Amino acid sequence: MADRLSRDFFNRPTLIVAQELLGKLLIFQNSAGLITETEAYIGQDDPASHAYRGITKRTQVMFGPPGFSYVYFIYGMYNCLNFVTEEDGVAGAVLIRGLLLVEPAPFHLNGPGKLCKHLGITREHNALDITESDFFYIKDAPFTPEFETTPRIGISRGQEKLWRFVVREKLKN
């Protein structure tokens, strides 16, 4: 598929990827939705990142090649979806926090846990190459919509960093 995001897209600074993922179409099995909200997490110098303390079994995918999924389990109940950024060996990921679902039915999924629950994304979908898969990938889009920049949600350290990006249109809801 020609208009699918390739590894080169993700092989860039995490902040750039987080901003440019806004407005792109996420395809997962029978669901499709426009990305409306993202957050950037960078290993080095980011105490809010799971990768801050180095490679563990859970975070090793964040240190691997870009263009892979990173799905983690949190609060005993929820899964959250990320996409790995930065070159192989450098930790980085973009958390997908909001999705304007277009298939199978129009619906606004706000929140990373709700989003995964609704789409059926679990840790079984961790560490998948989304530049190769035919059921899990992102379609390119011609432009990035206007967005707001804010602190990230739900973290206790690193709040001074303005690494959350929210599509303006979404704020009206």
Added chain:
DNA sequence: ACCCCGATCGTA
């Protein structure tokens, strides 16, 4: 083996 805490969310 143990303990604390968390990139959340629904309810109050």
Added chain:
DNA sequence: ACGATCGGGGTT
């Protein structure tokens, strides 16, 4: 403002 709920990761 708070409780549910349990895996991850650091410590013993």
